[in-house]
Amino acid sequence: MKRLFLGAFLLCATLTVTAQEKNAVIENMIKEATENSQLEHLGHELLDVIGPRLVGTPEMKQAHDWAVETYKKWGIPAENQQYGEWKAWQRGISHIDMVSPRVQSLNGMQLAWSPSTGPKGVTAEVITLPTVKDSMDFKNWLKNAKGKFVMISEYQITGRPDYNWEEFATPESFEKMKKDRDSLSNEFRENMRRTGYNSRSIIEALENAGAVGIVSSYWSKGFGANKIFSSRTKKIPTIDLELEDYGMLYRMAQYGDKPKIKVVAESKDLGVAPTFNTIAEIKGTEKPEEYVILSAHFDSWDGATGATDNGTGTLVMMEAMRLLKKFYPNPKRTILVGHWGSEEQGLNGSRAFVEDHPEIVKNIQAVFNQDNGTGRVVNMNGAGFLHSYEYLTRWLSAAPKEITKHIETNFPGSPSGGGSDNASFVAAGAPAFNLSSLNWSYWNYTWHTNRDTYDKIVFDDVRGNAILTAILAYMASEDDTKVSREKIILPVSERTGKQMEWPTQRSPERKGGLD
Incomplete structure (x- = not known):
């Protein structure tokens, strides 16, 4: 009986010490x-x-x-473990100025992997995409892109986020704005469809037609915020302008003011760079x-x-x-x-x-x-x-x-x-x-x-x-136990009506941007 009590005491003492050690580590x-x-x-x-x-x-x-x-x-x-290669590129100086009909520095930047303008930059008129009847109509227009910067993004009728409208506008004004915005967005998409291109493929068509640069604006629906992704041009620069400056240039082009901008977008094509994961170990x-x-x-x-x-x-x-x-x-x-x-x-x-x-x-x-x-x-x-x-x-x-x-x-x-x-x-x-x-x-x-x-x-x-x-x-x-990897049986998809399947393992891109 004494041995039993002693064993129980020692077990409790061991568990207490273990619990105390765990608490000490966490604390x-x-x-x-x-x-x-x-x-x-x-x-x-x-x-x-x-x-x-x-x-x-x-x-x-x-x-x-x-x-x-x-x-x-x-x-x-710790070490860097190489798993592939990627197009090597380094951003340089971006400077964008409107030089006509007046002078103003604009807020924007070149997109990732954009070709460089060189230090002298490029100066040219800015034009918008036309409203067309069909793809042949757009094809006939394409010659107008030669020597121009072409604006390819949708014009935003307001730079105020919806939460700002909800706070200050009348309900009627807010609803009218949303209706007008949706109408313009639908027309922009429909017009893009009529050109025979989409928002990506039209860039190559404009570059092949002799445009000197692409101007975009991907508004993030917040004050001063734009999404910044990658360029899709091969030889000419792509820049993203903040909503306010993009809208100003767009209106000028639409009203026939023929705005001109100078773009200095320096960057370096560095060939190929290795890609890594950093792995550290205890x-x-x-x-x-x-x-x-x-x-x-x-x-x-x-x-x-x-x-x-x-x-x-x-x-x-x-x-x-x-x-x-x-x-x-x-x-x-x-x-x-x-x-x-x-x-x-x-x-x-x-x-x-x-x-x-x-x-x-x-x-x-x-x-x-x-x-x-x-x-x-x-x-x-x-x-x-x-x-x-x-x-x-x-x-x-x-x-x-x-x-x-x-x-x-x-x-x-x-x-x-x-x-x-x-x-x-x-x-x-x-x-x-x-x-x-x-x-x-x-x-x-x-x-x-x-x-x-x-x-x-x-x-x-x-x-x-x-x-x-x-x-x-x-x-x-x-944890004393190895966790279970047993998976649930996934339900039937409401969208397809078929049994959903566990995601499948996919191979990585190991030679990125090199085609």
Whole structure:
């Protein structure tokens, strides 16, 4: 009987010590993240100093090298793993001026991979697309594009977002504006259809007709915000103008004022550049061949500095790894972080990792991915894994209530078919979960826009996300059981009437922009 009581006592003591150790690790990580956060400093170095991280640019490689060196300073082994090549290009100076009928500097920039004007620039009249009866009518008009800058985007009748109209306009005025806007949008699309081209293919036709440049404006429906993507021209520059200046030039062209602009859009075609993922590792001790992966894409578009897409996700994962290394240096399972390249062009970095490392993918305990802005995490779903409720709720319970009280969970959820890098792992059957954030007007103001800069970061929310991620990684690593990969049976699609299927693994683009 004494032996029985002694055994029970020792077991309880061991469990108490283990619980105390776990609590100490978590409490220390929270204290460090709160009192000695590195987020602001890391954000400055990545966003202000290195800047945008367009795949194939020297700045992208600089960011990869910076991440490796930062991890090494923290005692975390890291390396850049090449998975492919991309068209190499570097942005130079963009300067756009209206020179007639008056002089005014305009707000805009060349698009990614745009051909250079050279330092002298190009000066020419700006014209709009014509209203045509059919494709033959447009073909006959095309000669007018020679020697001109051609405006290819829809004219916006208002530069005020809908929420601004809702606050100040009468209901009748708001409805009239929306009706007029919808009518003009429909006519723009119909006119484009009548040309025989679409918004992409018409660019080649204009370039072949002798246009000296393409002028676009992809308004993001927010004050001062435009989406900035890539050029589709081969030899002539493509520039994007902010709504206000695009609208002014458009009206001038329509009224017959024959506006002229001078565009200096310098850039360098650097041939071919290698593409990388940056991978850092804290090696496991008891189960080193099982993995917990922290995930965020490293690349960005280059309309601004990629602060919330996905600088914030990157900072969360780096800070989480710093906390784990400092207070959990000998994890049970190996903890990896993947900073993926070329997510913006189709999840290429993470798809390459999944394809190149099946030995890791088959032994993944969990992947935690973050990629949608600066807000606090407000949603997690089980990604279609039948038993995800059992382990995710267990792991989440260790996080502070002031963080988890904002998080809505959905189990078993559904598998992601795309959108961010968690989908690459889900397609291969690995439990991968997206830490979905409060949007902070993400879609209108920072997602792929010219306004996605350091000042848009809400560091209190990002700090909470780093704490949450570190705790989830710690709990997943320490879990005594290997998680179940059993999938749900997907429902019948309401759209097709057919049984939905689990997403299939796709190969990455390994030679991007080189055709």
